[in-house]
Amino acid sequence: MTQVNAVEARNVVKAFGQGDNTVRALNDVSVEIRKGEFFTLLGPSGCGKTTLLRLIAGFEMPTSGTILLEGADITYLPPNKRPVNTVFQSYALFPHLSVAQNVGFGLQMQGRPKKEVDETVARMLALVKLEPMANRKTSQLSGGQQQRVALARALAPKPKVLLLDEPLSALDLKLRKEMQIELKRLQTETGITFVFVTHDQEEALTMSDRIGVMSAGKLQQVGAPKDIYTRPVNRFVASFIGETNFLSATAESGAARLGTGDLVELPGLTGSGSVTVTVRPEQVRLVDPAEAGAIAATVKTLVYFGTDTHCHLALKDGTEVVARLQSPATGEAGLAQGQSVGLRFAAGAAQIVED
Amino acid sequence: MADRSFSVAKLPGFTATAIIVFAALYLPIFTLVGYSFNANQSVAVWGGFSLDWYAKAWANTQVKDATVLSLIIAVTAAVIATAVATLAALGTTRRKKFRGETFIYVMINQPLMVPEIVTAVTLLIFFGIIKQATGIQGIGYVILAHAAFCIPFAYLPIRARLEGMDLSLETAATDLYASSWQTFRFVTLPLLLPGVIAGAMLAFVISLDDVVITEFVKSGGQDTLPTYMLGQMRRQMTPEINAVSTMLLVLTVVLLTAFFFLTRKNDQ
Incomplete structure (x- = not known):
């Protein structure tokens, strides 16, 4: 292989609980996510897709296995030391800060000079078309606008990988369709690797370069949307997609x-x-x-x-x-x-x- | 009936009951305030309007000293209690569930359950032993005692605020390169501030009017405003007491009103 993978999970196991109550949220998952691709983890709720995302973000540590970021072992690195950012399902915008302060938060924590922070924030707000809202409180924004702020905030520090945890699930159908196109555009424009988690197969098919279908803590199949649709490896994949x-x-x-x-x-x-x-x-x-x-x-x-x-x-x-x-x-x-x-x-x- | 929905206000005797309850709550207070303007020596016989008792109370050095001491104790105890309560609230909400969590919760709120007189006697004896052993005297004992019984009052509003705060905000902060300290400083604390202010105000007010524990723990010459007033009433009752009480009442009402507006603005 000539190019290093953006993210690589090797034999990752994540167990919750103790003794007889142990639940394996992830059961020996290995996956390679390529640089610059839009990769989707697709599966029903409880299949372990969000757990895998949280392991890449560093919010949880695996029970066993390794996670690599551009070839470097980050398995036990705390989240604030990983050049990876997350768009949360609930957005998790800071209610006490303005839109611009939210977007600049990551850069400020990294100790970047004020001039650079201001410039990046302006560029990010332009990217998500929210320049007029810079000084608003986040509670004054609509759901779709909050979504854009969350995206801009996660993209501002230029992460090596952007993780998206079902970010569109709170939006109504029309807005969701718009945001799907918007997300794809942002991914192409920034060239950042996106790892997107969803249970919506249509969303996965329309947006992804490659999809990883998960069920019961295991990765069932990884491939391009067309491969997965036309050549499902098992009954689960065939019935879950289409x-x-x-x-x-x-x-x-x-x-x-x-x-x-x-x-x-x-x-x-x-x-x-x-x-x-x-x-x-x-x-x-x-x-x-x-x-x-x-x-x-x-x-x-x-x-x-x-x-x-x-x-x-x-x-x-x-x-x-x-x-x-x-x-x-x-x-x-x-x-x-x-x-x-x-x-x-x-x-x-x-x-x-x-x- | 046209309107079939249930309303407590339509029950027979509702209005009368409400009026009686409010009268029972506020009539004594209005009487106290009214008689503070009494020209007569008596706290019960009206002798015309006068501000003499306020002037007298204002000029009374004992009242002044007691007030200053009360404020010193209340401010110091409130600061200590709020700091401890904030740490306790963080420790009981910002971590995984652990064995004995309910027990810890009950322990923190212990001063709310134990009769005040028991705490007072306990502290009197306990501090007596320490004084005997170390020879250290001073106002520190009263401050410590006040801080101790103020902790649950500060703890409850802070904990309530923390429980209403989405943990994903702190997760988001660490995801955005904030260290533990930065997460606390730039996310948790600013969002927690209304709760901290509420806790501090409550602790301050509770400390300000405490009589029982102060009376037991204080040494000679360490009168706070409430214990001074208690002492005065044993000798002779004049409307000066009413005047002092009214001023204390006004201070409390002003503080609580300020607090109400402060937190409302922060919540928007």
């Missing part, structure tokens, strides 16, 4: 046989025994039931979503499959409940996942 169909099947050479007896082509599949096949709803095509290789199904319910319609289908053996179809143009007759159809999976769309 919607998907799971079909029980028996492995054969180069294909999997469904419970209905139909064959799904899976080049490279060998062996025998039961496997789980997964297909995304948008990869399911409806065809003439008479077509060769088509899997027979019946339309059970249709759920209209505007541009798309979710078509819930039942196979011969009762297995449910969801297909996401473009809603028919106005005036055109669409599908009807009870209609017999054939279905086919787009080439390469079907995959085997571990349970």
